[in-house]
Amino acid sequence: MKKLKKVLTGSLLISLLVIATASTWLYSKIDGALPVLNGEKTVFGLKKSAIIERDKQGIVTIKAQNRSDIAVALGFVHAQERFFQMDLLRRNSAGELASLFGIRALDYDKSIRKHRFRERARAIAAQLPRQELELIKAYTRGVNQGLKYLNSSPFEYLLLQQEPVQWSEEDTILTVFSMYIDLQYHDGRRERTLGLMKAVLSGDVYAFLDPKGSIWDAAIDGSQFSQAPMPTDAWPAASSFNIDNKNRNNTKLANLNKDKYQGDHLPGSNSWAISGALSTTGSAVIANDMHLGLRIPNTWFRASFEYPATTPDRSITAKDLIKVTGATLPGTPNIVIGSNGNIAWGFTNSYGDYSDVILLTTNPDNSQYLTPSGYQNFTTHKQIIAVKGQKAQEITVTETIWGPVIGKNHQGKLLAYRWVAHDKEAINLVATELEQAQNVSEAFNIAARSGIPSQNMLIADKHGDIGWTIIGPIPNKNGMIGETPKSWASGENSWQGYLSSAQYPKIINPENHRLWTANSRVVGGDMYKKLGNGGYALGARSKQVRNNLFALKEFDEQSLLNIGLDDEAIFLQRWQQFILDDVLTKSVVAKDKSFKQIKKLLESAPKLRASVDSVSYRLVRNFRINIRDSVFLELNKSLNKIDEAFNFKSIRHQIEVPLWQLINEQPENFMMLGESSWQDLFIKALEVTIADMTVNQTLDTATWGQQNSSVIKHPLSSALPFLNHWLDMPSKALAGDSYMPRVQGKSFGASERMVVSPGYEKNGIFHMPTSQSGHPWSPYYGMGHSDWENGIASSFLPGKTLYKLTLLSY
Structure with missing residues (x-):
């Protein structure tokens, strides 16, 4: 008996030691994935040193002597804070999620592989102008250095029992392709x-x-x-x-x-602007809230850049310093929306017609299809899809001169897909120039040359001017191409390249001094004909925003935020x-x-009202x-x-x-x-x-907030429910819904809210759900989320510096 007691005691001690060792190892791995916040690190690829400052919410200010070093530092920060998010974005558009999540992602990967975005990303990166390619290369170096300086891989990889793959230039292009998939139809x-x-x-x-x-x-x-x-x-x-x-x-x-x-939640947004004639300062003001699926971490990462805007033959002076603040997209090197002191800009999904389903005429055995040049053979491309825990699968993608074959219609006729996302014009880094634009006219020119999923763009400048245009490529369509599949075999229907800058629709300084967009039809006449109809939203939100704008004769930032928080039904x-x-x-x-x-x-x-x-x-x-x-x-x-x-x-x-x-x-x-x-x-x-x-309750307790309580989750928490409390945002009853300015669902809504007047950024407002961090042990994980929940006017600019990291060049 005594001997048995010793054996049991020894076994217990050994078990406790094993548990303690495993727990210590697990803790060290998770803790080691936290970003470096203070000190100095030597980073390959910097031309000079760069400084990364963070405030209490983790909002980043990057200071450098050139734009390339800004890109390196931003890549470093993105990798340390959000690498798993970036990885999901590139895998999403490349059709490579099954290699991470296994068989459950295979069907999705197969549907996306039809577009061969990995190959297209390589081709786009290879033909970018030198300056844009160098910016992506600088960003890529920063990402991989940031990943290297983590003491452990991001904790998600530990849970998935995988290792992260380094970033490449094409992955930045794939990140933008993921936004195409999110904002436009990829399957017609x-x-x-x-x-x-x-x-x-x-x-x-x-x-x-x-x-x-x-x-x-x-x-x-x-x-x-x-x-x-x-x-x-x-x-x-x-x-x-x-x-x-x-x-x-x-x-x-x-x-x-x-x-x-x-709710009828489709990727979209609200945006409105008033000219200087209606503002309290004489500078124009813009408000923007972009509606997307809500998850942890949030789509956007807040940042501020400071760098000289000088050419080599000019001396650096204070007035040459670019200061631009706003939201970045992890995986890309630029400010997406924000303000540079001269202009402020924001987006809403335009829902123009940027794709067409083509009805193919084929020979009896479907081996050829008719084109204006006669019958041609289909081309085929083999795609190998890696599947975690299983043998890789091979699929064949069939293509035409217009695009991939996406299926058959109800009569069994093959369909092909023509989509802006398949062309080299789809993606470039021209939008980075917005960081230095001086006025609405300059922003218009940049918008017409930019390669992003086409958006309604509102611009406000410090001179008091406001404008609307489309940013992103607009196909120049020929023939009777509309909202239903058509044959292109005769050549009467086709795309004739893309609209030039001079052909872009635009409106500047309307007489009423107000502009608004909310995913519904924005214009009519010839401008509408250029854009087409890709599935416009009902105009209920637009109309309510418009009416709220006309209810006041003078505006400040808070009054414009109030429009975005309007939940009247x-x-x-x-x-x-x-x-x-x-x-x-x-x-x-x-x-x-x-x-x-x-x-x-x-x-x-x-x-x-859609009140809780x-x-x-x-x-x-x-x-x-x-x-x-x-x-x-x-x-x-x-x-x-x-x-x-x-x-x-x-x-x-x-x-x-x-x-x-x-x-x-x-x-x-x-x-x-x-x-x-x-x-x-x-x-x-x-x-x-x-x-x-009234299931298990009386009618008077069945409130809207009960039905519309937030469910904002980390991608892994559903598969690992014991991590819910650790990873997910607490559920909260939220006001708002689909057909009103305050768009809000359980896991859909304003991915940010911004109100800013160029030159008066100190009065600006910005808040977003979840937080800057993707790591639950971060000191600012979840910070700022309550401001977003409650519609509190938190600051647009970063606050007092609490953390400072200096990146040194070799």
């Missing part, structure tokens, strides 16, 4: 969806479901497009679909889709009234006492979604059976227009209602809405 889903609808629906039904305009239009040039009239014939044609008009009942709709109450006010007038009629309320509570609740909320404590907002919003899904359920199911590529989400941002007309006119010839009458549909949708809201 919208055009394929519209193409199917146009093919199987009558012309008047198609026009009705794909409206060009509505009462929500708020273009900055005042142009208006009319909506299509209600179809007069029975629609859809019964012969086109296999519709069972019997026993169709949508009361179980709420349980069919667990994400059905998710103007879009849903007519839906609230519809429920009160057309659903909760006297006879309906008399039959069901529970409806009296609903009517009283809605009548007591005359000004509907609002029950009324949640009710009206979810009722609309249930109505929408019920009305179009049968149509969607039928179209999806014809072609699995049909994607309702790609067109639903404009579906409000026909939906509102349908529920108000209630046409008897609409054959796909799914209920015995319109009134039955309204009542059942309301019943489903209330049933969903």
Whole structure:
């Protein structure tokens, strides 16, 4: 017994020693992945020394004697703070996520490999002008030096049991390609969806479901497009679909889709500007909040650069010092949005038409396709996809002279994809010149030469001028190319290169001294024809921003931030009234006492807001979604059976227009209602809405904040749930939603909010979710997040220096 006791005691001590040793090793590895904040480091590639200062939030100020050294230092910082994020961005566009995450990422990698972005990135990097290539090379040297100076690999690689791969010049190009994937369609889903609808629906039904305009239009040039009239014939044609008009009942709709109450969140943004005539200082002011998926770490990394703007034959003076502050994108060497003291600029996704699906004419065995020069052979490219823990897989990418083959339509005809992202014009570093631009006109010139996913760009300058244009390439289209697949075989349809700087749409200093964009159509006429329609958002946000701008005659930074924080539900006010007038009629309320509570609740909320404590907002919003899904359920199911590529989400941002007309006119010839009458549909949708809201609770506790609580997670925490508390941001009820300036979902919303007037940056505002750091043990992990949550006007400029690192050249 005594001997057994000794053995057990010894085993216990050994086990404790092993656990302690393993814990110490694990701690040292995670701690070793923290960035170097203070001291001196010698870095290869610097021409002179560079200084990296950080304030209490980790916001970086980089000071150097030339732009190249700024790039080295920024690469160093990005690698130390955000290398795993950068790695995901390059792997995302290269179709190489399966090598990190295994089989679960394989299908996605296969879909992306059609674009061969790794090869395209190499080709683009090879043809960049010398100055731009040198900047990328300097940044790359900085990244790899920053990675080298970490005592351990970033902690994510420890969890994945992998080693990070060094950065290369092409990886910076791949980072921008990831933004193309995020901001534009990489698979032509919208055009394929519209193409199917146009093919199987009558012309008047198609026009009705794909409206060009509505009462929500708020273009900055005042142009208006009319909506299509209600179809007069029975629609859809019964012969086109296999519709069972019997026993169709949508009361179980709420349980069919667990994400059905998710907002209509598409990558986008808000931006507005006022000229110096309306500001308190005489300098123009711009506000910008870019809407993206929210995760840890955040998309952007805040930085400020200071470097001389002199040429070699001039002496350095104080006035030659460039000071530019804003947001950078880890993986790239420039300020994306911000202010340089002379101009300030911001972006919103433009949703112009930057791609086309091409209907191929092939020979009987699909081995050749018809071109203006006759039949040609397809070209093929082998792609090897590494898969963690499994044998690598090989796929073949088939291409045409226009782009890759992306599938077949509902008739079995092959489709090819023409996309700006496939051309060398897609990416360059011209936008870096914005750091030194002096006025709106200079910024216009830079925008027209820049290679980024095309964006609405607003510019404000210190002279008081404001302007709008597109930054990024715009294809020069020839022929009848629109929103649906077309044949290019005859040569009548084609792209004739890209628009020149002189051809770019632009507006400067409108008479009303105000500009605004929010992903909806911005202009009409010839400018609209140049841009096309790639899936504009409904104009509800734009209209609300515009109206808020015209409600004031003078602005400072706080008043412009308030516009971005506006959560009034103007879009849903007519839906609230519809429920009160057309659903909760006297006879309906008399039959069901529970409806009296609903009517009283809605009548007591005359000004509907997406506030965290609002029950009324949640009710009206979810009722609309249930109505929408019920009305179009049968149509969607039928179209999806014809072609699995049909994607309702790609067109639903404009579906409000026909939906509102349908529920108000209630046409008897609409054959796909799914209920015995319109009134039955309204009542059942309301019943489903209330049933969903009152699961295990009373209606008065079912607030919007309860449904709209943040879920902002690290990419690894879902796979490793025991790390949730350690990695993820705490969940918090958030105000805002899709169709208002304060765009906010559970894991979607403003990836930053910026308000700044060039020359008055000290009064500027900037906050963003999560924090600067990607490491949970960082002293500033999560710092600044609460400002973003609560809409607090935190400072645009970095604060007092708390950490200082000097990078020395060899």
